[in-house]
Amino acid sequence: MDASTSNLYMLQSDLYTKGNMRTYTIWNNKGGTGKTSLTFQAICSYARKRPKVRILAVDMCPQANLSELMLGGVANGGSKKLLERQGMTPRCSVGGYFDLRMPSAHYLPQFNAADFITDPSQYNAALPKNVHLVCGDPLLELQAIAMNSLANIQLPGVNTWLAVILWLRDFLGQLHQNYDVVFIDTNPSFSMYTQIALAAADRVILPVMADDSSRRAIRNAFSLIYGLKLPSEVYAQYTFASKMRAAKRDLPKVHLIVKNRLTQYMGSASAFAAVLSGIDSDLDALVKSYPEHFTFSKTKDGIVDIRDFGTTGVVAFARGTPFAIMETGKLTISGHRVQVKPEYRIQAIEAIDALVKKL
Secondary structure, eight states, X not given: OOHHHHHHHHHHHHHXXXXXXXXXXXXXXXXXXXXXXXXXXHHHHHHHHOTTSOEEEEEEOTTOHHHHHHTTTGGGTHHHHHHHHHXXXXXXXXXXXXXXXXXXTTSOOOOOGGGGOBOGGGTOTTSOTTEEEEOOOTHHHHHHHHHHHHHTOOBTTBOHHHHHXXXXXXHHHTTTTTOSEEEEEEOSSOOHHXXXXXXXXXXXXXXXXXSHHHHHHHHHHHHHHHOOSOSOGGGGGGSHHHHHHHTTOOOOEEEEEEEEEEOTTOOTTSHHHHHHHHHHHHHHHHHHHOGGGBSOSSGGGGEEEEEOOHXXXXXXXXXXXXXXXXXXXXXXXXXXXXXXXXXHHHHHHHHHHHHHHTO
16 A cells, blocks of 8 residues: 555545544453443443433453343343354454454445444343444454554555554444444453554543552553553653554543442541542642643542442343343342342442433
């Protein structure tokens, strides 16, 4: 591909992605922060409160837990339904779309984005009808190897890294008249497909927990996305941020820090309080030093506290059910009897509503 062809690709890509569609990526490079559960419940709450808003969920995690949830959860055959979608021709998943891009990695091919989109309400009656889904796919791990190779090929006049990093942005660009809001779930890594997800986002939601590893994870996240406070300048030229800036591409802004799974009875004297205060202090310093990376100017405006959902969350996860419509009382999950107390369900709804209010 010559320089003129490369420029044509970039021009097409820019035109393709114009629109008013807002895109959130939910990410943390630390696992166990409850990211997928939060994403699922936030999407369902957002959709129910705004029934005229068209929402697309993109599952950019090879574990595809969000997809399984949306298709009914473990208790309602979500895994089997997901395999059915992945077994279609073309493969109805993000992996299917990336398969299509492999032979045309550095230019924009003809494709129909609708071929890779699922209406989860057809599989799970608990899902709002204004939510659609691009299913996750374990192929992502294998594809990441090929993506890295394709991004590092040297071609005259072509930014091959940028061409690959825009794959999801190209996909969403075709849909800017079909959807108003996009939520992208990711896995705890900074692999090539995670960078593709971040490059497609306007805003980042960063879930953390009340522990020291989460405090470190916030610092790591800002190093990985924005190239801040690197251990050595040797790494500066290789960062996601430096490559995006060199290509004159905007970086996503941090929109929310979600303190998730806070202990139900945590008091001011708790050992967790010091960690949470430390997270606030770190965030204060980052907002003051790098305001361009945030959608808020006051730390309190960018933080949401979420208490542990406990049994309520476990049941909702198993059944693929939004808190707003889930049953309470004694329920059977995978042959076990469990009890969901109405007051705990109400607390869970209030917590998710507080998050959604800030989107």
